Amino acid sequence: MVRIILIVVLGLSTLGAGVWGYMEHQDKNAVLIQAENSYQRAFHELTYNVELLHDKIGATLAMNSRQQLSPQLAEIWKVTSEANSDVGQLPLTLMPFNKTEEFLSQIGDFAYRTAVRDLEKKPLSEEEVQKLEQLHEHSREIKNELRKVQNVVLRDNLRWMDVQLALATNDEVGDNTIVNGFKTVEKTVDGFETAELGTGSGTSGPAKQYEYLSGDEIDEREARKIASGWLENIEPSRLTMTESGKGANVPTLTASFQKGEKNGYLDLTKKGGHPLTMMISRPVKEAAISLHEASERAKAFVERMEVDSIELVESSQYDRTGVFRFVYTQDDVRFYPDALVVKVALDNGEVLGLSAREYFNFHNERDIKPPVLTEDEARSKVNPQLKVQEQRLAVIENDIKEEVLCYEFLTTMENTTYRIFINATNGEEEKVETLKKSEVKFDPEV
Amino acid sequence: MLWKKLLVVAAALSLLLFPLSEWTSVKPVHGFSNQVIQQGAIGDDVIELQSRLQYLGFYNGEIDGVFGWGTYWAVRNFQYEFGLTIDGLVGQEVKDKLVKASNYDEGFVKEQIRQGNDFTYYGGVPKAQQTKEGQSSQNQAQQPSREQTPNQPTAVNVPGGYSQNDIQLMANAVYGEARGEPYVGQVAVAAVIINRVASSSFPNSVSGVIFEPRAFTAVSDGQIWLTPNETAKEAVIDALNGWDPSGEAMYYFNPNTATSSWIWSRPQIKQIGKHIFCK
Numbered sequence: 001m002v003r004i005i006l007i008v009v010l011g012l013s014t015l016g017a018g019v020w021g022y023m024e025h026q027d028k029n030a031v032l033i034q035a036e037n038s039y040q041r042a043f044h045e046l047t048y049n050v051e052l053l054h055d056k057i058g059a060t061l062a063m064n065s066r067q068q069l070s071p072q073l074a075e076i077w078k079v080t081s082e083a084n085s086d087v088g089q090l091p092l093t094l095m096p097f098n099k100t101e102e103f104l105s106q107i108g109d110f111a112y113r114t115a116v117r118d119l120e121k122k123p124l125s126e127e128e129v130q131k132l133e134q135l136h137e138h139s140r141e142i143k144n145e146l147r148k149v150q151n152v153v154l155r156d157n158l159r160w161m162d163v164q165l166a167l168a169t170n171d172e173v174g175d176n177t178i179v180n181g182f183k184t185v186e187k188t189v190d191g192f193e194t195a196e197l198g199t200g201s202g203t204s205g206p207a208k209q210y211e212y213l214s215g216d217e218i219d220e221r222e223a224r225k226i227a228s229g230w231l232e233n234i235e236p237s238r239l240t241m242t243e244s245g246k247g248a249n250v251p252t253l254t255a256s257f258q259k260g261e262k263n264g265y266l267d268l269t270k271k272g273g274h275p276l277t278m279m280i281s282r283p284v285k286e287a288a289i290s291l292h293e294a295s296e297r298a299k300a301f302v303e304r305m306e307v308d309s310i311e312l313v314e315s316s317q318y319d320r321t322g323v324f325r326f327v328y329t330q331d332d333v334r335f336y337p338d339a340l341v342v343k344v345a346l347d348n349g350e351v352l353g354l355s356a357r358e359y360f361n362f363h364n365e366r367d368i369k370p371p372v373l374t375e376d377e378a379r380s381k382v383n384p385q386l387k388v389q390e391q392r393l394a395v396i397e398n399d400i401k402e403e404v405l406c407y408e409f410l411t412t413m414e415n416t417t418y419r420i421f422i423n424a425t426n427g428e429e430e431k432v433e434t435l436k437k438s439e440v441k442f443d444p445e446v
Numbered sequence: 447m448l449w450k451k452l453l454v455v456a457a458a459l460s461l462l463l464f465p466l467s468e469w470t471s472v473k474p475v476h477g478f479s480n481q482v483i484q485q486g487a488i489g490d491d492v493i494e495l496q497s498r499l500q501y502l503g504f505y506n507g508e509i510d511g512v513f514g515w516g517t518y519w520a521v522r523n524f525q526y527e528f529g530l531t532i533d534g535l536v537g538q539e540v541k542d543k544l545v546k547a548s549n550y551d552e553g554f555v556k557e558q559i560r561q562g563n564d565f566t567y568y569g570g571v572p573k574a575q576q577t578k579e580g581q582s583s584q585n586q587a588q589q590p591s592r593e594q595t596p597n598q599p600t601a602v603n604v605p606g607g608y609s610q611n612d613i614q615l616m617a618n619a620v621y622g623e624a625r626g627e628p629y630v631g632q633v634a635v636a637a638v639i640i641n642r643v644a645s646s647s648f649p650n651s652v653s654g655v656i657f658e659p660r661a662f663t664a665v666s667d668g669q670i671w672l673t674p675n676e677t678a679k680e681a682v683i684d685a686l687n688g689w690d691p692s693g694e695a696m697y698y699f700n701p702n703t704a705t706s707s708w709i710w711s712r713p714q715i716k717q718i719g720k721h722i723f724c725k
Contacts, residue, residue: 039659084649084650085649085654088648088649088654088658089658089659090659091659091660099647101646101647101648102646102647105646105647106646109646164659164660242716242717244693244715244716245713245714245715245716245724246713246714247693247695247712247713247714247715247724247725248693248715248716249693249694250693252693252716254716256630263628263629263630265628265630265691267691267693277689277690277691279629279630279633279684279689279691281628281629281630287489289481290479290481290482290483290484290487291483291484291486291487292481292482292483292484292487292535293481293482295484314486315484315485315486315487316486316603316605317486317487317488317489317603318602318603318680318683321680322486323687325687325688339688341687341688341689343684343687343689353684353689355687355688355689355690357688357690358688389519389522412515412519415506415507415516417515417516417519435515436514436606438510438512438514438601438602438603438604439601439602439604439609439610440508440510440600440601441599441600441601441602441610
């Protein structure tokens with residue numbers, strides 16, 4: 001009797017476990033298929049978009065009428081952005097696939113710049129047409145490679161999940177068709193890099209960074225001394241010093257210390273020993289001083305650097321700290337690229353951070369020409385619906401990374417404030433920003 | 447035996463009371479404090495300032511306790527009308543003039559804020575006409591605990607162009623990736639996310655960068671959904687405000703756990719904590 005009961009119970013539980021296991025397996029498969037499908041979709045969309053891109057560039061080359069050209073270029077811009085977002089959804093980050101993305105965004109930049117230009121007045125130059133032809137050729141090669149991979153994927157039912165696993169588990173993914181295909185694409189793009197992209201697509205930033213740094217090389221001993229001055233006069237011997245590696249944009253020496261609950265960190269440029277980034281971290285108590293008082297402390301701190309004249313342009317309180325943004329001024333002209341940011345604790349007014357990378361990257365003796373337009377002329381370029389509240393001269397970096405002298409107008413419409421920059425030489429509207437700095441708390445309890 | 451139990455209970459009770467004593471000592475401030483208020487400030491003084499400016503018709507925005515641009519222009523207009531130096535700073539003189547010219551019913555304003563009502567505070571208009579019950583007022587009635595913090599501003603400062611939700615998402619990523627790292631290391635991880643958003647080789651949004659497949663291990667293994675602490679959030683805000691201790695890095699990896707040999711081929715910038723940052 002007991003034996004029969006035992007057999008029945010064991011039999012039932014085995015059956016139960018089997019059913020449960022099967023269900024789990026089904027669930028897991030469903031999730032895997034879902035993930036696989038979204039990878040597949042991104043991949044097939046990418047190949048489609050690259051093909052589309054190739055066709056569109058071809059059509060642009062064949063086009064004669066100016067009215068059609070702008071919308072066509074805008075279309076190219078849209079397709080490249082879509083292709084780029086497709087790439088972003090594929091599990092390729094552990095693989096060197098970033099050159100293709102960069103290539104796509106370069107096409108996008110070129111298309112955008114030419115699309116927004118008034119092509120009636122300034123038609124495509126000889127060089128630009130040549131560039132388009134190049135892009136056409138390159139997109140054809142990428143397209144062909146991708147189509148090849150796509151064909152193999154479809155024929156052999158290759159799965160992206162396998163790529164993901166292959167990439168995650170080991171380095172030797174030599175026999176994976178998808179990975180190899182993408183490596184070929186990447187190599188193809190690599191070949192283009194030497195080709196001049198030129199003509200207004202200089203978006204990869206200034207060629208040389210931190211070229212205006214002054215001063216001589218410092219050694220570690222000097223760096224310790226300078227660092228101690230910035231990090232609350234901590235004993236130089238207690239600082240841990242490290243040097244930056246080969247990849248750094250500007251060689252730096254880093255000093256850091258740990259003292260009880262407090263730790264500090266400071267990057268000094270090797271050339272001249274200028275402080276780039278300083279951070280002190282400690283628990284901050286309830287705010288006791290006002291933001292205004294803190295801004296005075298911040299100003300006093302910044303004045304310790306060899307900075308001739310600076311102006312506070314932005315201040316904000318975050319719970320228990322205040323963050324202040326200063327820019328360099330010269331003859332009442334604000335130089336927005338030369339920015340310094342200082343963070344002050346509101347419990348005792350101690351300076352907790354300094355970020356001067358932008359300042360040291362851009363600041364130099366500039367030769368700024370006087371404005372051609374008068375203030376009234378510039379003001380007439382501002383949308384008459386806006387009420388101008390404040391105006392001044394300022395230097396900003398525009399879309400194509402050039403420094404331009406502008407009239408800055410702070411204007412309001414309804415309850416919103418807009419900052420408008422009008423080029424002081426040719427009256428172009430260089431930049432319009434909505435100034436919004438606060439947001440309603442979604443949950444007041446947080 | 448009993449006295450021992452009593453002692454334990456008493457000790458536990460006193461522990462419970464301890465944190466309370468800290469905030470009961472904070473007295474509600476009546477009238478402006480003697481601090482100079484400037485743009486970007488948050489808190490009680492700003493609520494009073496906005497209410498008084500609205501009472502006089504200078505300020506039409508929401509009374510939210512954050513000194514933003516709307517408040518700034520209102521202060522300047524007030525200073526202009528009253529023949530004061532126009533600098534947008536609220537010092538003693540401005541406060542005196544404001545107090546003289548307007549009435550401030552602190553109870554009414556605070557009550558409206560606490561209840562989450564949609565309200566205004568114009569002088570010469572009956573108060574009953576200026577308030578509309580907010581949507582959330584009903585849940586609040588059931589949560590008397592809210593009454594303990596009636597003086598909080600209803601808005602916060604956020605670094606330009608980002609929402610609290612973006613900050614939260616990034617804080618999740620930073621916490622999942624680098625919660626054991628020193629503070630600087632956390633800021634550096636946040637800075638890498640921002641550098642990627644700005645780079646043309648990566649997606650153009652915070653969510654795009656974070657959720658890019660295989661980009662962050664914390665996303666792949668689900669650690670991103672841990673609840674981040676305040677430190678992670680502060681690190682994100684610092685990074686958004688321009689701090690980048692990583693030296694403009696695009697990648698970072700932990701040399702002890704890195705599985706890809708490719709990552710070692712990137713030019714390295716520096717090591718912070720356990721992470722090596724590279725181009």
